[in-house]
Amino acid sequence: MAGNTEPLSPRAKLAVTAGKAAAAVSRAAGRGSGSVIGGKVALRLDPDLLGALAQHLDVVLVSATNGKTTTTRLIAEALRASGPVVSNALGANMPAGITSALAGGSDAKYGVIEVDEKYLAGVARDVTPKVIALLNLSRDQLDRAAETRMLAEKWREGLQGSKAVIVANCDDPLIVWSASSSQNVVWVAAGQEWKDDAWSCPSCGGVMQRPGDDWFCGECGFRRPAPTWALSGDHVLDPHGSAWPIHLQLPGRANKANAATSAAVAAVFGVPPQVALERMYQVQAVAGRYDxxxxxxxxxxxxxxxxxxxxxxxxxxxxxxxxxxxxxxxxxxxxxxxxxxxxxxxxxxxxxxxxxxxxxxxxxxxxxxxxxxxxxxxxxxxxxxxxxxxxxxxxxxxxxxxxxxxxxxxxx
CATH class of the missing domain: 3.90.190.20 (Mur ligase, C-terminal domain)
Known part of the structure; x- marks a missing residue:
């Protein structure tokens, strides 16, 4: 749990050292950052290392089909207003890459971690996150990703009983279905441009009705929950109804939606929307995209x-x-x-x-x-x-x- 500052066990320390050495060899050989191979070596030596590295951190997990790397970066910038952050900023988002990232953040207060959709439930079990941000689900990598409804069901089962605050997009029926098993959900109206994966009800299979920005199933009553945060044009509306301007160097509506979700996450940690959004302006590009x-x-x-x-x-x-x-x-x-x-x-x-x-x-x-x-x-x-x-x-x-x-x- 966050706040527990027990030192790493000798085995964990050895695993971290070996992982960093493997990563350095990989970089020297010109094979990329070495984060994945380093994490694999470390986890082979200590399968419980991910949880041990996260025990002193307040952890945020971010998962989605689209936008998770950018949103991870925006949340990290916002949370730096109240303490040092460790993050897998380059997008190595499976357990090995996440382990490598956390191994480099011994002085951090927060861990802001992008997680591949397939691994979300397992990583959430290992690191006891304080917040999980769920942005969207759509078809992707047809030969490796489960059908979207199946993936939503896995999330729903995996997050059931989690003590994390779930910050979730209420405009995506698959995300709502995933988050609805959780005790504590903050709903964000972040929009949904692509609707072709959400025409049937994830609860009963009925046809989804979509009047305007609303949605509901006419057969079982599954429906869009009322948001407490919302993207409204160039502003984020907070739970009190105040409108905060979004000024980003990143282009497009999707990044405004990412910023709205990020502001809602930052607020869980006591960072005010104005401070969070001002810090997000620092982000010019994310791992080369938009450069x-x-x-x-x-x-x-x-x-x-x-x-x-x-x-x-x-x-x-x-x-x-x-x-x-x-x-x-x-x-x-x-x-x-x-x-x-x-x-x-x-x-x-x-x-x-x-x-x-x-x-x-x-x-x-x-x-x-x-x-x-x-x-x-x-x-x-x-x-x-x-x-x-x-x-x-x-x-x-x-x-x-x-x-x-x-x-x-x-x-x-």
């Missing part, structure tokens, strides 16, 4: 979109036509190897943009764009696409490993 970089004399804005819901939000961010757009899609292990989700993305929204297609699965994407009736060019490399793009800042949208490929190529 504007110069490459071959051109400006590229780097945008990450991993699934249909994420692409929909990203399309709302890009500058209007004739802004050139480069699209890059891979299907490696971290992306999910099934690309059938491309058919769920509303690519006709890109009509009028000059489009250039790259990535391992450029031909899969090309077929999808062809069917959508869009004009595009398939290119072998990022360099070629940039050279062919007409003048102006280029919007580059990529899924997970394609985004990392681009960052390496542009030196970001």
């Amino acid at each position: 504007v970089v110069t490459f071959q004399g051109r400006e590229l804005r780097l945008l990450l979109a991993k699934n249909p819901a994420g692409w929909l939000e990203t399309f709302s961010l890009i500058d209007p036509p004739p802004t050139p757009v480069i699209l890059s899609v891979n299907a490696r292990g971290a992306d999910g190897t099934d690309t059938s989700w491309l058919w769920d993305v509303d690519y006709p929204r890109l009509a009028g943009h000059p489009i250039f297609v790259i990535g391992d699965r450029k031909l899969d994407l090309a077929v999808r764009l062809e069917v959508a009736g869009l004009d595009f060019r398939v290119c072998e490399t990022l360099d070629e696409a940039v050279q062919l793009a007409p003048p102006g800042q280029i919007e580059l949208i990529a899924n997970y490993t394609a985004f990392q490929d681009v960052r390496r190529r542009v030196g970001n």
